[in-house]
Amino acid sequence: MHHETQVRLLRKVLALAEQGVSDCAETPSALPVTAYLDEVRYRREREEVLLREPVLVARSGEIPSGHFLTRELLVPVLLTRDEQGRLRAFLNVCKHRGTQLVAEESGSNRVFVCPYHAWSYNPDGSLRGIPHGYGFEGVDRACLNLTELPVAERFGAVWARLSPGSALDLDGFFGEEILADFESFAVDDHVLFDPRDIRRPVNWKLTVDTFLENYHVAKAHQATIDHLFWPNLGSFERFGRHIRNYYAKRNLRELPGQPEYQWDLRRHGNLLYYLWPNTLVLVEPDHIDFTSVYPDGPLATRVLSHTLLPEDPATEKARRYFEKNNEILYAALEEDFAMATRVQNGIRSGASDRLWHGRYEVALRWFHQNLDEALDEPSVIA
Secondary structure (H helix, E strand, O other): OOHHHHHHHHHHHHHHHHHOOOOOOOOOEEEEOHHHHOHHHHHHHHHHHHOOOOEEEEEHHHOOOOEEEEEEOOOEEEEEEOOOOOEEEEEOEOOOOOOEOOOOOEEEOOOEEOOOOOOEEOOOOOEEEOOOHHHHOOOOHHHHOOOEEOEEEEOOEEEEOOOOOOOOOHHHHHHHHHHHHHHHHOHHHOEEEEEEEEEEOOOHHHHHHHHOOOOOHHHHOOOOOHHHEEEEEEEEEEEOOEEEEEEEEHHHHHHHHOOHHHOOOOOOEEEEEEEOOOEEEEEOOOOEEEEEEEEOOOOOEEEEEEEEEOOOOOOHHHHHHHHHHHHHHHHHHHHHHHHHHHHHHHHHOOOOOEEEEOOOOHHHHHHHHHHHHHOOOOOOOO
């Protein structure tokens, strides 16, 4: 991140700390519990948002030239990269009778043969062969190619729209501020560490909610990370539908004695980015954690998470250091899941028809407003 941006944000949180307040909206707000429980709403979020917006599906380095990768997300996805480095994405579905085409998670490119009737496809998605093809005379073969998905790469990651459509414009999608921040982090050059695939029985939005405020840290994370963070002190900014939060650490007290040219934003707090519609990026002092949150049903969540390191750990000591960091991270995430489960059980009881957002929980308001706007619905935020 540009140093002038770091200084601006640190000045802001120092001023807030002196006042004894966090960054705030003008008023509290409320959200109907139906936003988490209504199955029609869930289906619309899936079909009209998550299947239509660019979502993170893999790290670029997971697909070397001449290889393929499959992902089972909201739909089955097949990614291929040819020997010249061109990346393509398809629905991993045979056009004959709808069978999932490739079962393996990854491998070298080959002719992909359907396990049902042996229709075959080239790595570029084109139909290669039909056994006893005379039975399909008169069918336009072009419509029998694999269904291609828009795909592009940014931040060392593969982003795809999980339904057919026009090419992705990731520069326009992320915008100048987000692009500048991530380019400064040099994530293209980072290496993948400790990927996780987690499933829990809570609505996907409850999972996102836990990342977007630090009001809960003092109580919910007493055993893990509370000792690191200044109680309920943060900065919240939105860039289109993306959000940048900064959660200040207790060592913020060290800053007034330092010249500004030495100020380091990552040392004195964690940046938390919400990248519309379902990716969260936690920027820590010496590594970065990516988390993508997918619904696994109306009341279930699937979390795909991984850590990025500037380089592979060179020693066993270095490896243990990052493993310990992730133990703390995922212990805190499990605390969040436990609390989200309690929330879900609570709102299903009918105890109240709404949930409240304090003025310092403004990023929650923005997240749910984003969804309302994307669904072209009147805002559920009051």
